[in-house]
Amino acid sequence: MVENLTDYFNEQHTFYLNEASYNRLELQDVNQNLTMKCVDLLSADITGNCFRITFKRSVQFTPDSLFKVLVELGADLTIKEGKKEEVQNLKSEILQGLIDDGSAVITNLASRASFIVSSLTSSFGQQPIVTPPTVLRDNK
Numbered sequence: 001m002v003e004n005l006t007d008y009f010n011e012q013h014t015f016y017l018n019e020a021s022y023n024r025l026e027l028q029d030v031n032q033n034l035t036m037k038c039v040d041l042l043s044a045d046i047t048g049n050c051f052r053i054t055f056k057r058s059v060q061f062t063p064d065s066l067f068k069v070l071v072e073l074g075a076d077l078t079i080k081e082g083k084k085e086e087v088q089n090l091k092s093e094i095l096q097g098l099i100d101d102g103s104a105v106i107t108n109l110a111s112r113a114s115f116i117v118s119s120l121t122s123s124f125g126q127q128p129i130v131t132p133p134t135v136l137r138d139n140k
Helices: 084-089 091-100 104-124
Strands: 009-024 035-047 050-062 067-079
Touching (some): 009 104, 035 091, 035 104, 050 091, 050 104, 084 091, 091 104
Antiparallel strands (some): 009 067, 035 050, 050 067
């Protein structure tokens, strides 16, 4: 387990929206029971001196109905000089450490995803679906 993540990254980070999509689907049977599923996926890559985190949140129903929403956000953390090889070797552990510690970077991404999902789902004329502003661990 990685102990001190600040040893690897500079303080400034860049956040951005990669993708946001809302696909409206027809409701086949108004009496049908629907189950909503919200899933978060996180991954990390290293590009140059940048540790790039990708956060994807999808919301959809089973059986396929009403809509599907996908939001993909990213954060670029600048790797400190002389730490790139170590970060490369510990990439998975660093990402898991950021998630487990509830780091400001991960919380920022999850909060933005929650806001965007709410905004998109309010477009179908009902109350918006507000997903948790945290990483969903059990994917339900």
